[in-house]
Amino acid sequence: MDMEFSPEDLAFQQEVRDFIAENYPAELRGKQDEGEELSKEDFLVWHKILHKKGWIAPAWPVEYGGTGWTPTQRFIWSEETARADCIRLMPFGLAMVGPVIYTFGTPEQKAHFLPRILSGEDWWCQGYSEPGSGSDLASLRTAAVPDGDDYIVNGQKTWTTLAQHADWGFFLVRTDKDAKQQEGISFLLIDMKSPGITVRPIITLGGEHEVNEVWLEDVRVPQSQRVYEENKGWTCAKFLLAHERTGIAGVAASKRGIEKVKAIARTELDGDKPLLANAFFKRKVADLEVDLAALEFTELRSLAGPNANRGPGPESSLLKIKGSEIQQRLTELTLEAVGHYGAPYFRGFGEGDNEHPIGPDYAHRAAPTYFNTRKTTIYGGSNEIQRNIIAKMVLGL
Amino acid sequence: MDFTYTETQDMIRDTLARFLGDTYDFETRQKFINSDSGRDPAIWTALAQELGMLGAPFAEEHGGLGGGALENAIVMEELGKVIGIEPYLPTVVIAGGALKAVGGAQADAFIPEIIAGNAIIAFAYAEPQGRYDLANLRTTAKKDGAGYVLNGHKGVVYAAPWATHLLVTARTGGNQRDRDGVSLFLIDANLPGIVRRDYPTVDGNRASEIYFENVAIPADALLGGEGAGLPLIEQVVDEATVAVCAEATGVMQKLHEGTLEYTQQRKQFGVPIAKFQVLQHRMVDMFMEVEQARSMTIMGTLKLGLPANERMAAVSAAKAKVARGANFVGQNAIQTHGGIGITQELAIGHYFKRSTMIESQFGSADHHMDRYERIALAD
Numbered sequence: 011m012d013m014e015f016s017p018e019d020l021a022f023q024q025e026v027r028d029f030i031a032e033n034y035p036a037e038l039r040g041k042q043d044e045g046e047e048l049s050k051e052d053f054l055v056w057h058k059i060l061h062k063k064g065w066i067a068p069a070w071p072v073e074y075g076g077t078g079w080t081p082t083q084r085f086i087w088s089e090e091t092a093r094a095d096c097i098r099l100m101p102f103g104l105a106m107v108g109p110v111i112y113t114f115g116t117p118e119q120k121a122h123f124l125p126r127i128l129s130g131e132d133w134w135c136q137g138y139s140e141p142g143s144g145s146d147l148a149s150l151r152t153a154a155v156p157d158g159d160d161y162i163v164n165g166q167k168t169w170t171t172l173a174q175h176a177d178w179g180f181f182l183v184r185t186d187k188d189a190k191q192q193e194g195i196s197f198l199l200i201d202m203k204s205p206g207i208t209v210r211p212i213i214t215l216g217g218e219h220e221v222n223e224v225w226l227e228d229v230r231v232p233q234s235q236r237v238y239e240e241n242k243g244w245t246c247a248k249f250l251l252a253h254e255r256t257g258i259a260g261v262a263a264s265k266r267g268i269e270k271v272k273a274i275a276r277t278e279l280d281g282d283k284p285l286l287a288n289a290f291f292k293r294k295v296a297d298l299e300v301d302l303a304a305l306e307f308t309e310l311r312s313l314a315g316p317n318a319n320r321g322p323g324p325e326s327s328l329l330k331i332k333g334s335e336i337q338q339r340l341t342e343l344t345l346e347a348v349g350h351y352g353a354p355y356f357r358g359f360g361e362g363d364n365e366h367p368i369g370p371d372y373a374h375r376a377a378p379t380y381f382n383t384r385k386t387t388i389y390g391g392s393n394e395i396q397r398n399i400i401a402k403m404v405l406g407l
Numbered sequence: 408m409d410f411t412y413t414e415t416q417d418m419i420r421d422t423l424a425r426f427l428g429d430t431y432d433f434e435t436r437q438k439f440i441n442s443d444s445g446r447d448p449a450i451w452t453a454l455a456q457e458l459g460m461l462g463a464p465f466a467e468e469h470g471g472l473g474g475g476a477l478e479n480a481i482v483m484e485e486l487g488k489v490i491g492i493e494p495y496l497p498t499v500v501i502a503g504g505a506l507k508a509v510g511g512a513q514a515d516a517f518i519p520e521i522i523a524g525n526a527i528i529a530f531a532y533a534e535p536q537g538r539y540d541l542a543n544l545r546t547t548a549k550k551d552g553a554g555y556v557l558n559g560h561k562g563v564v565y566a567a568p569w570a571t572h573l574l575v576t577a578r579t580g581g582n583q584r585d586r587d588g589v590s591l592f593l594i595d596a597n598l599p600g601i602v603r604r605d606y607p608t609v610d611g612n613r614a615s616e617i618y619f620e621n622v623a624i625p626a627d628a629l630l631g632g633e634g635a636g637l638p639l640i641e642q643v644v645d646e647a648t649v650a651v652c653a654e655a656t657g658v659m660q661k662l663h664e665g666t667l668e669y670t671q672q673r674k675q676f677g678v679p680i681a682k683f684q685v686l687q688h689r690m691v692d693m694f695m696e697v698e699q700a701r702s703m704t705i706m707g708t709l710k711l712g713l714p715a716n717e718r719m720a721a722v723s724a725a726k727a728k729v730a731r732g733a734n735f736v737g738q739n740a741i742q743t744h745g746g747i748g749i750t751q752e753l754a755i756g757h758y759f760k761r762s763t764m765i766e767s768q769f770g771s772a773d774h775h776m777d778r779y780e781r782i783a784l785a786d
């Protein structure tokens with residue numbers, strides 16, 4: 011056991027740093043820093059640069075377009091992109107439906123969809139949750155009824171992240187009403203431009219348009235767009251949920267987040283000293299660093315330990331719980347750091363007036379981000395559900 | 408010892424609750440906070456003229472109801488229950504409190520105007536560099552003939568866009584963080600040289616950055632002694648701090664009730680989610696925080712009249728406890744609602760936003776624990 015990078019790893023690290031320095035788009039720089047909301051184009055610019063380089067899907071098997079990197083190289087990659095504050099890539103294609111398709115899809119599905127995910131040509135959204143089926147996902151009611159070579163789909167999905175940008179969605183639908191809940195579900199890929207689909211915005215607490223309701227009314231979907239067997243969609247869903255949970259730990263991004271909080275606390279004054287010199291505040295930052303180290307080494311053990319090849323299991327719930335709590339504490343500390351200037355609502359600012367600024371730039375999104383980040387303990391399976399999973403699957407209760 | 412309310416106090420609460428129940432439902436509130444002016448002035452007028460509510464803490468000879476801090480707490484708690492944005496805190500509690508404390512001609516002139524609903528007074532005290540330190544001031548008021556000339560920048564002044572007057576803290580002497588040399592002025596909000604940048608706040612209020620650029624103010628704008636204003640300001644801010652604790656109690660009660668109600672309706676896995684013991688215990692913890700917030704508000708309010716050090720320790724104890732309780736109750740109300748909790752559609756999220764801003768209003772939990780320690784644990 012050791013935690014040193016080999017000379018090859020160090021060379022790789024340098025290569026990554028150089029690549030980012032030379033290729034990360036200037037117009038995106040700082041956008042993440044100020045916590046601006048990013049447009050679809052913002053996401054795609056960086057996506058396409060990485061695709062061109064062949065680095066868009068480090069986690070995928072090489073045969074489907076992966077990089078063939080070792081776990082250490084992938085670790086370096088996520089560290090370096092977070093350190094440089096590169097915008098995050100949308101997970102719905104790359105981290106979710108992509109792996110489902112290469113694991114369970116037909117040769118035709120693989121040939122058609124995987125290259126388009128890699129290139130960024132298709133933007134994907136995740137149609138799982140319904141108004142009546144959140145934590146109890148398996149109770150979902152959106153129904154697909156066979157009709158010749160197609161299904162006719164009816165129902166309503168909700169909380170669908172960035173569906174307003176989506177070209178395609180992967181949906182869980184009920185194909186057998188009489189079977190046991192989990193055994194009557196199928197996994198469908200649906201063109202979001204299909205007639206009968208309506209996407210309606212839901213505005214979240216920080217004022218963002220990030221999630222949507224998706225209504226499906228007599229939507230015709232070719233059966234060739236079902237992944238895996240009919241009524242076996244739950245297998246795909248569970249596989250994907252575990253994948254979703256590891257990504258959620260967000261260690262590298264939280265490291266960067268701590269650096270940002272420290273930078274703010276070095277600027278903000280508390281009496282005649284920087285806020286970071288305040289013992290209470292400093293202790294909270296230190297607490298976060300310690301907890302983040304614990305999360306990081308727990309993740310590293312699962313990535314590079316004896317069970318590394320087994321794929322994410324129920325212990326990924328631990329990463330999700332601790333990772334999401336840390337993300338929330340970071341936003342809370344940021345809000346605390348900016349003091350009075352957490353209150354102004356940035357969407358309400360009039361035209362810029364440099365002579366009469368409304369607080370420092372880093373304060374403008376502190377409160378909305380804090381509000382918005384309450385989501386991390388709710389989505390991807392709430393933290394209560396994750397604890398239930400650990401209790402049942404890990405502790406055997 | 409008696410912890411019951413008087414008949415008049417019960418009447419104030421009931422009258423106000425009934426009025427707000429009729430006029431201040433969530434949809435109506437959303438409509439006026441999103442309007443250009445961000446408020447419905449008719450409500451303020453009605454509070455003054457129909458209910459006489461703006462006279463709650465003032466003496467009868469000024470036309471008030473003869474109450475004090477407890478009456479303020481009652482009003483603030485009811486406003487908290489509807490996440491009200493009425494500028495009762497700066498106008499009645501803070502400016503009214505300062506005027507009551509100084510008395511004399513200034514009180515005689517202004518208090519009736521407050522009670523009648525004619526004056527809205529914003530409290531311009533915070534500065535970008537000052538955090539929660541009331542004495543950390545760069546704003547200066549320089550003697551100039553009979554009056555003063557005001558220069559400086561006040562940040563995040565709640566209710567300033569609506570204000571007829573401003574209550575301003577400024578230095579008439581001393582260095583930036585000295586206790587001496589601080590003065591308090593009550594001035595017309597529209598004097599030449601006052602530049603305002605107005606904006607909405609995340610909790611549905613309106614506020615401004617205020618820049619004073621060589622503003623000439625008259626000598627009689629000074630409240631209390633020149634350069635000796637800090638004790639008065641501290642006292643008034645302590646009164647405001649417990650009033651905010653009272654508001655928090657109302658907000659937290661609604662967050663808790665809303666959560667109880669929602670979990671009994673919302674079904675997952677075939678049962679109301681209120682059946683899950685982990686959520687039950689959480690709601691019990693929330694309930695205990697609400698009860699303790701109420702207790703600490705009363706404790707702080709009753710101790711406002713004690714000598715400064717005891718008063719400050721009590722108020723800081725109250726605010727620290729309430730801030731942490733508000734944090735816990737707010738976060739868990741959202742968590743227990745699941746996805747629906749983080750949307751703008753439900754009232755619960757808006758209560759959460761207000762409870763969040765209350766946490767740091769007049770000082771965060773850390774700030775108040777620090778002040779508490781300095782006083783209560785001093786050797």
Ligand SMILES: Cc1cc2nc3c(=O)[nH]c(=O)nc-3n(C[C@H](O)[C@H](O)[C@H](O)COP(=O)(O)OP(=O)(O)OC[C@H]3O[C@@H](n4cnc5c(N)ncnc54)[C@H](O)[C@@H]3O)c2cc1C
Binds near residue numbers: 135385673742
């Ligand atoms: C910002 C955001 C983005 C999202 N994006 C997507 C997306 O792209 N696609 C998608 O399909 N879904 C998405 N979701 C939905 C998300 O997965 C659900 O919100 C989540 O599963 C919780 O479901 P719910 O909101 O219905 O809450 P509920 O299931 O109603 O839960 C309410 C509360 O009850 C608790 N609870 C429920 N059951 C139990 C139990 N058995 N024991 C103890 N406690 C319990 C929960 O933990 C929670 O605290 C998103 C949600 C959010 C907030």
Ligand SMILES: Cc1cc2nc3c(=O)[nH]c(=O)nc-3n(C[C@H](O)[C@H](O)[C@H](O)COP(=O)(O)OP(=O)(O)OC[C@H]3O[C@@H](n4cnc5c(N)ncnc54)[C@H](O)[C@@H]3O)c2cc1C
């Ligand atoms: C110092 C001491 C003095 C005592 N004095 C007296 C006395 O004078 N007279 C007397 O009659 N008894 C006395 N007791 C006994 C005491 O009442 C019991 O210990 C107590 O009721 C718990 O019972 P138990 O120890 O069997 O634990 P259990 O009931 O077995 O509980 C074990 C754990 O499970 C938890 N638990 C149990 N049921 C639930 C549930 N439904 N939901 C969630 N969690 C649950 C408990 O909270 C506890 O953490 C005393 C105990 C102690 C430690």
